[in-house]
Amino acid sequence: MSAAAVVKGPKLALVIPSTNTSVEREYHHIRPRDLSWHTGRIMIKAPALDSADAFGKFRECLNEALPDALEIVMTAQPDYIVMGMSAETFWGGVAGNAAFEQNVRDLTGLEVSTGATAAGEALKAFGARRIGVVTPYQPVGDEQVVAYFTELGFEVAAITGLCSASATSIADETPETIREAFLAVDGPDVDALIQCGTNLEAVAVAAELEKELGKPVIAINVATIWHALRANGIDDKVVGHGSLLELH
Structure with missing residues (x-):
C-alpha cells in the first residue's frame, strides 16, 4: 500500500x-x-x-x-x-x-x-444501581462525586477518598493502595465499583480486580x-x- x-x-x-x-x-x-x-x-x-x-x-x-x-x-x-x-x-x-x-x-x-458523563454512562451500560466509589480526593471533592452520582439515580454505598496531598502526588498512590480502596467500598449488595481522579493510575488494578470480584470495576480513564x-x-x-x- x-x-x-x-x-x-x-x-x-x-x-x-x-x-x-x-x-x-x-x-x-x-x-x-x-x-x-x-x-x-x-x-x-x-x-x-x-x-x-x-x-x-x-x-x-x-x-x-x-x-x-x-x-x-x-x-x-x-x-x-x-x-x-x-x-x-x-x-x-x-x-x-x-x-x-x-x-x-x-x-x-x-x-x-x-x-x-463517561462514568455515569459506563455504570448505566452495566445496569448498576448501588455503587462503591474510589477517589484520590479530600472530603470536599468526595462530597461532589457522591452528589453527582446520587443525582443520576445511583446509590453510593461507600466512598473512599485517598486524600492525596497534591495533584501531582496522586500518581504516586501504589497499586496496592488502590486495590485496598476498591475492596473497602465493595460488598455483596454493591453492583459495581468505579474510580474517579484521572491521575490515579487504576486501569490495570481495576481490570484484574474485576476478574476476582465478578462485577464491573471501572477506572475513570x-x-x-x-x-x-x-x-x-x-x-x-x-x-x-x-x-x-x-x-x-
Whole structure:
C-alpha cells in the first residue's frame, strides 16, 4: 500500500492538567484504528490538594488556564475533545458538568467527553444501581462525586477518598493502595465499583480486580476512552483493560 493510500483515524485532543503523569500512559495503551491522542496541558500553578481551601485554589487555577490549553491544542485541528481530568466535571452535579461541557464546546466548536458523563454512562451500560466509589480526593471533592452520582439515580454505598496531598502526588498512590480502596467500598449488595481522579493510575488494578470480584470495576480513564470512542463511531471491542471496552 502506498503512503498516499493510508487512512488515518480521528484525531482526539486529550486535555489534562499539567500535573498529570498517568493519563497519557494509560490512554496510549488503548488506541484502536490508528486513532491518535494529541495532548493539551492545563497550566496548574496551585497543585496542592491537602485542604478544602487548596482544592478551591486548584479548581480556580484549572478553570482560568483551560481556555489557553484548548486554544493551543486546537492548532492540531482535532476532531473531538477528551477531558483527561475529572474533579471539575463532577462539581455542581449534573448541571455543573453540563455547563463545563458547554464551555468547552463554546471555546472549541467541538463535542467533548468528560469524566463525569463517561462514568455515569459506563455504570448505566452495566445496569448498576448501588455503587462503591474510589477517589484520590479530600472530603470536599468526595462530597461532589457522591452528589453527582446520587443525582443520576445511583446509590453510593461507600466512598473512599485517598486524600492525596497534591495533584501531582496522586500518581504516586501504589497499586496496592488502590486495590485496598476498591475492596473497602465493595460488598455483596454493591453492583459495581468505579474510580474517579484521572491521575490515579487504576486501569490495570481495576481490570484484574474485576476478574476476582465478578462485577464491573471501572477506572475513570477507561470510561472516558470508551465514551469518546463510541461517540466517534469506533465500536472496537478492546481487550485487556476491563469488561467495559470488551463488552459495550
